[in-house]
Amino acid sequence: MSEQYPALIVITPLLAALLVSAAGWLRPRLCFPLALAGLGAAAAAATGLLVQVLATGPVTYRLGGWEPPWGIAYYVDNLNAVVAALVAWVALFNLVASYRAVMTDYPEKIGPYYTLYVLAVTGMLGMVVTGDAFNLYVLLEITSLTGYALIGLGGGRAPLASLNYLFLGTIGASFYLLGVGYLYIVTGSLNMADLAKLLTPLYGSLALLAAFAITLVGLWMKMAFFPLHAWLPNAYGFAPAPTASLLAPLMTKVMVYVMIRIMISVFTVEFVLQEVLVGQLVVWLAVAAMVAGALFALGQRDLKRMLAYIVVAEVGYMVGGAWLGNRLGMTGAVLHLINDAVMTFCVFLAAGCIYQKTRGTSFEDLRGLFKKMPWTMAALAAGAMAIIGVPPTGGFFSKWYLIRGGLEAGHWGFVGALLFSSLINVVLFFRVFEIAFFEPSGGDDSHGGHGGHEEHGGAVALAEAPLSMLLPLMAAALGLIALGLATGPLVQKLILPIIPAGLG
């Protein structure tokens, strides 16, 4: 069985999605358990694969039994094994947390909702494990389409935001497709490993540079890298809460993974460092992303939108780290990819819990929440600490490596931007905490409205989110600390082996 893990990672959720869809028509009550089983199996397979890859080295899996480059093959090394496990587990936890939210908000559409949810995860997992450049496009589109629908389901401005996302996302995906086409036309191959071999003699050709540029711009659009980020804040800000906490942590991270994969496995670091002369420019763009993301976030008066802009800044961290052109930066980028998925999940899920109870996430809705929802707020605080970069949460360590990478590259702008964005994050989150801590909750007439000291003594009823949301949230919050403490083995065993030797 273990040699089939790579296939199972993708098949089990796919089959589950189909069963969920059927159940949606016949027995809606079965949808959630089926989805749970499918993603649970995927998470188990992903974990098994990770263990296997760590034990025996990279795994190649031939779909249909055809050897690459004629057939499609998976190529799984440490990098995608860990990202796959991450995606599967975060999606599973979020699924558990989404149960109550979907039940309350979309009771009639449980079936299609979970179908698309599981399909989105399938697509992401497929993108992560695949070793075929074109296959990646198909899976990318699955994830994107499900994403458009899951976001567009939200009320208010969500459909418009989703349509904008669709336009930009389609341009991005098409650029990627075109880039793959360019690679195909100069090599005749679509398999990543094969491409890497065939491309080496072509370094220096204009077509190759164009292919690289187009592919990257396409991916940047998908990951909302500044200045191509315009779709993200609205899309994630207006998305239904369970959608936001699925896509915000995972989608951008998977795209960053794809970028790193393209950079190190299709093209090589030698190409990226020597042929592409705009590396510095990209890092400066990343700097702009961090600064702009942080400043835009400051202008928001809604928790979810604020978090969405933070995602924009975080993308800057990872892209910048990957483009610094040294081992430390790349290590930091990969480590941050892992940590950021968990911390973004944690804060977006906390926002989801808040929405579940207060039916809003604007700053006015947050008043008095430390009294009403202490556990949720504690988890939000943990996520905030990770985003700010306070040890021992994982966020500190990835920032640590990123800053060291910046120092080694002598890129002071990058270092400065990282610190600046950390400081702004302090302001951002403590602004939220101040509102939740100092301002009495508005709805409560017997206590609120008078100001002064007295109402603090009054007992505000505890109105915590349901346990099915709290437990995943707590798991995410604790996961952040666990990830931080596990940084040593993570870097030594997982990340360092996959950093290409060509990086200085």
Next chain:
Amino acid sequence: MEEYIPLLLTKYNYWVYITLMMIGLWAMIAKNNLVKKIVGMNIFQTAIILFYVSIGAKYGGTIPIIQHGPGHGHGAAQIKALAYINPLPHVLMLTAIVVSVATLGVALALVIKIHRRHRTLEEDEILEQLRES
């Protein structure tokens, strides 16, 4: 100037696709009506499909269906790759066509939802409404 003429003639497939693609891109960015943007998106995607399909062409090649009739491997030795055009881009583009249709479907569904709420599909009017509210 003269050295560019063969370039123009031998690579005209690329000029066509780039022109089409830019038309689509222009429409997506500059057009105000959401449905026109979707039309632009379709042109954009179709241009890429055209590009891929044109890769597959070979002088002297016919459609990629083996012409010896059905059989289990008999006479396979006579099949020459040069006689048939490259099937792979066609396969890939079948996928891309399906993707573009699916995207179109979802986009139209979103447009209907937007129309339900804003009663218009002109982007500036929608933004106007959003500013007012």
Next chain:
Amino acid sequence: MLHSITPLLAVLASLAAVPFIILLKGRPNAREAVTFIAAGIKLILVASLLPAVLAGGEVEFTLAKVLPGAPLALRVDAFGLLFALVSSSLWIVTSAYSIGYMRGLDEHSQTRYFCFFAVALSATIGVAFSANLFTMYLFYEMLSLATYPLVTHHQDAEARSSGRKYLFYIMGASIALALPAMIITYQQTGTLAFSPTGILAGKVSPVMAGVLLFMFVFGFAKAGIIPVHSWLPAAMVAPTPVSALLHAVAVVKVGVFSILRIITGIYGVDLLKGLDLGMAVAWVAAFTIIVASLIALSQDGLKRRLAFSTIGQLSYIVLGLALLSPKGMTGGALHIAMHAFGKITLFMCAGAIFVATGKKNISQMTGIGKRMPWTMAAFLVGSLSVIGLPPTGGFISKWYLALGCLQAGSVALLVVLLVSSLLNAAYFLPIVYRAYFKPPVEAAWAEGRNEGPAAAWVPPLVTAACSLVLFFYPQPFLRLAQMAVAQLFGG
């Protein structure tokens, strides 16, 4: 080198109390019992490390290898144990005092208060026992965050703005200055472990060394060096036990202790001497001492005056360390303990007065000696200790500091010390004088002794008594300080 889990247990003892405190929310007596038990266990655990350290050993424990060369590790040496002993023993006294104060004022959210107090203590001991700069930074930040809800306990507008100021200085400085300085240090040396000879020697250029040093000194803003001091007076909005333990002992001393570690563990005496950086820091500290003392003179709010006094006194410690002479460093380390006992007495007295009479300002306290003779007696002892007069512990540390100045050959700094002692006397003794020898401003005070709840005025008496005892028997603190310094100067 001894490997033992005791340091970790000592750190975790108070953290482990947190779930119980939350669980026993509805039963205040049981809840406070948990605090006491945890405090007791913690003190026992810390004290149990004493024999090994006094024998010249160090106790080590590695928790997780997170970064190569900078694991999450604890190591107990003489400096650390000195600080840990002070904090953990004073936690017991403060816990008793907290009960008196919080219940006496019928404060809200006491469970939260005791929870975060326990977390803050864990972080303090963690800083004391850190084996490297990274571990210390971790606990330092943990302390910053755990203290925020304590500082803003009242949840009103004033608390909000003070909390903001607190965060701005503490978090801002640590992220913007200390963190990059730490990373640069790591980048240059590949390690962050504290070593008696320092790790930076030969690895950085003189200019870089200077820049880094000041990034550290100002980055650890808890030490309250001017200009990163103004969070401390603002933090006085906190309930008094918080001010007493955290802002006279734990938090501020963590800042000073961090600087101590930087000077002794990262730079090393030789490097600083070679680059003449010690004197630079010493003069920054001297400036802080004088300016803070002058500001203290003009403060009417008792707690604010104490806060500025604290800022000055913290710089004594920094000054002592920066002298880089054996006596001076001994004095600096010793002052951590002596000032702690003196200043906590003063803060607890201020709190006791507030609980009993509701007065916060010095001008309203004229004649209060009639009403609260024991409290004011404790206040007197505390003042003497902070001024540095016999027969109190403060005298010993100041004596060493003065000797250190001479040893370092800087008469000017000695003058600064003496001037500031005079200023100290000038802002403390009038309070005592007014309390005992001027007619009461409030008629009710003349009626007789009424010192409020015993839990509020007995603890300051205890710490005052400690201050007196420490004059005659300054062990084990003096021994620890001497041992630590001896190690620095090579046996």
Next chain:
Amino acid sequence: MKALALAIVVLVGGLLVSATVDFPDWADPNSPASRHVSPRYIEKTMEETSVPNIVTAVLADYRGYDTMFETAVVFTAGVACFLLLRRREPRPGPSRVYRHRATGVIVEMNRVPDKEPSPDVFKRIDDDWTPHDLIVMNVCRLLIPFIQLFALYVIAHGHHSPGGGFQGGVILGASVILMALSWDLRTAMLRMKETATGLMSAMGVFIYAGVGALALALGGNFLDYAALSPLLRVDPVAARSLGIFFVEVGVGLAVMATMVLIYKNLASEGRLDQGL
């Protein structure tokens, strides 16, 4: 906006044009794409899968995994349209009008009935679309069976001629849509109920993935149809050919159902009662 658009278009276009210098000429038989990877498909397909239509063989076998997700994309689009648009609440209106099919008696109901009368007995006639055209209706009714037959041929004959699951599925779906266009949506819905449509689209993909999973269960890799040969009692090459046929059927089913599902939801804004 226009200036920005122009700048982007010129920039991207310039980049794309500049890259073409290194590209092979049109229809160059010696281009890398014609010499690497693809020759094997052309030369070995008959031998390995016994499918003369190379496109079908590559589509459903060599790169069958792509195609499975391609089908999943179609399915996703169907579910997405349903999720976004479908509304259960009836269209607000004063009354509903039914004609008793047998007698021609017209009944008007002032209140929305809790349960729709059986459509076999009563026909709802309050629709506001164009009047039915007898010729169009009957010509279409006549044509639809032939269209569907042709669609089945396209699916089944995809091994030997241009065609296959996608093409056949689209034609099948179009036949149902033609029904909805020439008659009305409700009549089409009677022939193909919403639940059935939804189930069929899921089932189509399920057949595809199921065949692949079956191969996995029989000891092969995922989608390795050769592993099915013991089950089908044929040699591995024939098993591949048959496997391709099975998945094509699945594709056809999924595409047909999804086409219909998308059409219904788009045409009626998700109410599925009236519309085009």
